[in-house]
Each structure stands twice: as structure tokens, then as C-alpha cells.
Amino acid sequence: MTTTLTTRELTFGEAINDALDLALANDPTVFLLGEDIADPPGGVVRLTQGLSTKYGTHRVRATPISEQAIAGAAIGAALGGLRPVAEIMLMDFMTLVMDQLVNHAAKHRYMSGGTSHLPLTVRTRIGHRRGAQHSSSYEAWFMHAPGIKVCAPANAADAKGLLLSCIADDDPCLYLEPTPMVRSRHRSEVPTGDYRVPIGQAAIPRTGSDVSIITYGQQTPAALDAAAILAEEGISAEVVDLRSLVPLDRHTVLTSVAKTRRAVVTHAAARFAGPGAEISAMIHEELFGQLERPVRRVATASTPVPFAPSLAQIHTPDASTIAESVREVLR
Amino acid sequence: MGSELLDMYRTMLTVRLAEERFMRGLSRGEFPGFYFPVQGMEAAAVGVIAALRPDDYYVTTYRGIADVLAKGASLEAVFGELLGRVTGMSRGKGGTMHMADPERGMMLTTGIVGSGTPIANGLGLAAQLRGEDRVTGVSFGDGATSIGALHEALNLASLWNLPVIFVCHNNLWGECTPLGAYTRTARLAERATPFGIPGVTVDGTDVLEVYDAAARAADRARSGDGPTFLEVVSPRILGHNFGDTGDYMDEAAVREARANDPVPRFGEWLVTQGRLDRDGLDAMRQQIADEVERALTVAMNSASLPADELYTDVFAPGVDVPR
Numbered sequence: 001m002t003t004t005l006t007t008r009e010l011t012f013g014e015a016i017n018d019a020l021d022l023a024l025a026n027d028p029t030v031f032l033l034g035e036d037i038a039d040p041p042g043g044v045v046r047l048t049q050g051l052s053t054k055y056g057t058h059r060v061r062a063t064p065i066s067e068q069a070i071a072g073a074a075i076g077a078a079l080g081g082l083r084p085v086a087e088i089m090l091m092d093f094m095t096l097v098m099d100q101l102v103n104h105a106a107k108h109r110y111m112s113g114g115t116s117h118l119p120l121t122v123r124t125r126i127g128h129r130r131g132a133q134h135s136s137s138y139e140a141w142f143m144h145a146p147g148i149k150v151c152a153p154a155n156a157a158d159a160k161g162l163l164l165s166c167i168a169d170d171d172p173c174l175y176l177e178p179t180p181m182v183r184s185r186h187r188s189e190v191p192t193g194d195y196r197v198p199i200g201q202a203a204i205p206r207t208g209s210d211v212s213i214i215t216y217g218q219q220t221p222a223a224l225d226a227a228a229i230l231a232e233e234g235i236s237a238e239v240v241d242l243r244s245l246v247p248l249d250r251h252t253v254l255t256s257v258a259k260t261r262r263a264v265v266t267h268a269a270a271r272f273a274g275p276g277a278e279i280s281a282m283i284h285e286e287l288f289g290q291l292e293r294p295v296r297r298v299a300t301a302s303t304p305v306p307f308a309p310s311l312a313q314i315h316t317p318d319a320s321t322i323a324e325s326v327r328e329v330l331r
Numbered sequence: 332m333g334s335e336l337l338d339m340y341r342t343m344l345t346v347r348l349a350e351e352r353f354m355r356g357l358s359r360g361e362f363p364g365f366y367f368p369v370q371g372m373e374a375a376a377v378g379v380i381a382a383l384r385p386d387d388y389y390v391t392t393y394r395g396i397a398d399v400l401a402k403g404a405s406l407e408a409v410f411g412e413l414l415g416r417v418t419g420m421s422r423g424k425g426g427t428m429h430m431a432d433p434e435r436g437m438m439l440t441t442g443i444v445g446s447g448t449p450i451a452n453g454l455g456l457a458a459q460l461r462g463e464d465r466v467t468g469v470s471f472g473d474g475a476t477s478i479g480a481l482h483e484a485l486n487l488a489s490l491w492n493l494p495v496i497f498v499c500h501n502n503l504w505g506e507c508t509p510l511g512a513y514t515r516t517a518r519l520a521e522r523a524t525p526f527g528i529p530g531v532t533v534d535g536t537d538v539l540e541v542y543d544a545a546a547r548a549a550d551r552a553r554s555g556d557g558p559t560f561l562e563v564v565s566p567r568i569l570g571h572n573f574g575d576t577g578d579y580m581d582e583a584a585v586r587e588a589r590a591n592d593p594v595p596r597f598g599e600w601l602v603t604q605g606r607l608d609r610d611g612l613d614a615m616r617q618q619i620a621d622e623v624e625r626a627l628t629v630a631m632n633s634a635s636l637p638a639d640e641l642y643t644d645v646f647a648p649g650v651d652v653p654r
Binding site: 031058059061063064066067068069071072073074075076077078079080081082084099100103104108109110111112113114115116117143146147149169170171200246247248 | 388390419420421422423424425426429431432433434438439441442443446448449450451452453454455456457458460461467479480483484486487490491643644645646647650651652653
């Protein structure tokens, strides 16, 4: 059966708003809570603009600056049968909710022997160029906390489709919003209506045969730019956008690397003990004999995120750094 | 409240005898395990939960066996969980510190001091958003009054007028540190006042005083008037956990707490009130002791968890666990 999707052009931020709007419209158990999310202003970067006006402040709830209270209320409401969508403004502030999310949300289904579960979503934005306490990428922490799913969209359609899947999911989901994408005015086609992207399914936005560049979220555009640079040199790079880190789409990654026999993993989280370490280990464990070269990891420096623009620029690898690593694995 | 009084006593005595029997088993090496005793706070726990409805929500702590039994869990389910067997209320996957019995409204037990309070707000919010008159109670120890989560929770509960009763079980000890050594707050219920929440302090060894205060808090929450902070003072009799001899505790204070033991005290009161004669009291004790023994035997004879359950209940069925 072929289904033709109706689409419209949205920015990444508009796609998030569209998903929240639909979830609120379609499911009376969905509600939002977080700092500043009600109108005005409708979120510090206006992602929830209009929603409290449309659905009421009882369903789009502005909270005090009180991250533990936000996460705890989401957990309790999920236990009580609702589907909360909590916003923790920035990933650096996730440090304040680790007890609630890691000790309680992630473990509750297991600790209760499956007698209860927590259908909750936590959205958080990864800051950009705001110094060490407002720009960090800590998704590896949550990959290491069994029981929580981690989604990282890299385009407007996936932003909508993954967020709707997270909200409908019966497990706690962490949903990451990279600031450069949230702030981008670039519009792309986004399916209208209840569009879902399955959690745990990677995408291949560019096919190739010489090397696999494995990435997700913020670093995906840089990976695609690198592939374009390399194409001009006659190198055919395949880009795998993971979209979800937990569950991880092992099949897509391993199929791609089995084909290309070379892999570069790139992300905006720190390189040391970052998500790339797990992905690289998985590739080596499964495809050792088939690899032409060891997997390379291209990630941010394992330092606090620097403020100084000259350092910030070299802290995060760009397309040319990724391209250079690809050339190295092709040598 | 005629039969209710006897029910409360029966529950208090069940908690006491179950705890004594379980700790005796640990001492004798009948089974491995660990445990946080509630001796001395049976009236405090039972008095609160007796004032709630069966469909009210509750959240408790690792020192929560009295709350769990008062909320209606069976002894078999409790012992099964304490021993980590398939007959446990969570198939033994939660254990001592994580009793959950959602069918009876015992929604979550936390092993992290103070962390249940923000979660109780969410349960209260769920009821409020659905327009139900269900109340949520949440227990925490006096030690939790030093944690930020509680203060965040109190502020939000007040702001949103949530139907939550914050039950502070003040046993005068934060683990091995006496109350006076960790705070200058004379009466812990005062912590609620700046948030606009009434703070009530009652004698936690008097089950009827506890019941009355909890009933008022429940009425208040149910009628939409918001949260109450209920401080229930019942001095700790034993150490922090099984194996802690409490040798750092003041002997005279412990003697006084024992002399004021709420369980025999309430039993005697029932006799003097003519609710029960002494033979009836003895018969009830024997009956409960038999029930406890039977339930523990069932748990000890229950199957251990099969290896394939290591990977179940991490996510919803069908979702692969990373390997």
C-alpha cells in the first residue's frame, strides 16, 4: 500500500510545536509542564507559543524554576495515568533532575516487576555557544541509565515524528533539541497530521559505498556537508542518522558498515566515553574481520564547552574535520 | 468507629509481628536480606492510612512496611518481595526498598530520601486534572526535611493547590544523626508555613490523634483546599536498619520510647474501653502470628526468579534491551 503524505514546510521549532499541538488535541491525557512554557512568552525560545492559549493553562503549565519538582510531577502524573511532556530548559540543567529521571523514571517499570510504567517525555534543548553551563551534550549519561529511551532528531520531519512517538510511548523518553536547529529559520517538508517516526529506527539521508559516517542530532548536518565535500573528491560516503540512541538501530549501522567496511562516528557530545565509544565498540565486535580500518570517532573535545569563540570553534568538529577523518580511514 | 478501631489495631499488630518475625529470620540466618525497621511508628503509619480511602494514592519510603501493609498489601506479597521471590508484589524485582502495589494505590516506594514528594505532587495533579476527589499521601522521614526536593515539592503543591498530604514521620533521627545535630528548626511542620501550607504536629504514638489529624488533612485536600504538612512524631526504638544496634542512641530516650510503645498501648486502651477483652487480644495476636508464619513459609517456598527475567520489564514488552 502506498500512502501519499500531505506535507507542509516547517522549521524544526515549528515542527515541535506542531507535534505538541497535535498531541494535546488528540489525547486528553497529554499535558505539558516546564518553565516559562505558557503564553506569554510560550517558552524561552517560543517553542510552545500559542499552546496554553489554545488548550488552557491547566494543560500547558508554567512551573517555578524547580527542575526536581517538574520531573517528579511528570513521574507522578504518569503513574496516575496521564502522559506528561516535561520541558527541562537545557541539558546542563538535567544535572538537577538526575535523581528523578535515573533513580525513579528509568527504573520504575523494572522495580515494580512490570506492574506499572511511566509514559512520560522529557524534552530538553542542547545549548550552543553559551559557555560551559549552557551548552553541554550529556546524552551518554542517559544511554547508560537502563530504562530510558533517548531520541535525537536532526530535521523538522523527524522532530515531529519522533516527538509524537515519544509522547505515545509507554516508557520514559528523553527527547533532544539542538539549539542551532531550534533557532534555524530553514523550512523543510513535514508530513501533516499524526505523523510518527518509530523510536529505534535510524535513517540513511545519503547513501554511499566507500565509508559510513554515523551520527545523530546536531552533528548530522555537518556529516552531510562532509559527505558533499568528499563527493567532489570522488569519495562516496553513506550517512547514517541514528535518530534514536536508545534503542540503538544496530541493524542499520552494521548493514551500512558491512557494505562500506569503513566507519567514522561523529557527535557533539564529548569524545571520551561518549556515544561513539559504544557504537565503535559494537562495530568492532560484530564486524572485526570485515573492516578495512579501525573505526574513527570525531567528537567534541573532552573539555568543558569553552566560551571564547576561537576555542568554541575548534571544540566541535565541523564538516571539514569530519571529511579529514574520512580521508584517513580511506588511506 | 467500632470495627475501624479493631482494624487499626489488627494492622498495627500485623506490622509489628511481621517485622519481628522477619528480623528474627535474618538474625537466625534463615534467609538473606536487609530491612529498615518501623518499630514505634506503627500508629503513625496506620493512623494516617486509615483516614484515607482505598482509592487514594500513597507514596512511601524504604522504611515503609507499615504504610504498605496498611494500604492493603498481603503478607505473602510483602514477604515474597523482601525475599526476592516470584510471589513478591513486584515479582521480587523491587525488594525491600521498592514496594509497589498500584492496585491498592501504593504507587511507589523510594530508596532516596525525600524523592517521593515531587512524585506525590504528580499523582495529586493527575487526580486534579481528571476532576477526581482522590487524595495522595506521601511519607518521608524527618531526615528528608534537609533535602531540596521536599522544598521544591511543597512550593509546587501550594502553588497548584494539589490534594497532597505531606506526612513527615519524625522519628528524631536522620540515619545515625539526631535531629538537633542537623537542623535548628524546632518543629519540622514549620517548614510548611512559608509555602502557605498548614503545618500540623501530632503525637505519632497515639493512633487516634494521628487519625484525626490525617482525616482533617484528607478532607481539606478532597474539598479542593490544598495540601497539608502533617508531622507525626514517633521516637525511633531500633537502629537505622537491621544490624544497626543503635549503640549511638541515648539509652534513656530509647527506654522511654519503649515504655510508650504504641502497639501495646493501643491494645490496652481497647481493653479498657471494652472494645475487646484480654482473651480477644491474645486470640488476635495468636491469629496474626499464625498468618505471619504461614505467609513467610509461602514466600520461603516460592520460586526464585528465572534467569530470563533479568531482561524483562526494562522497557515495554517487545523493546530490545541494549546488550
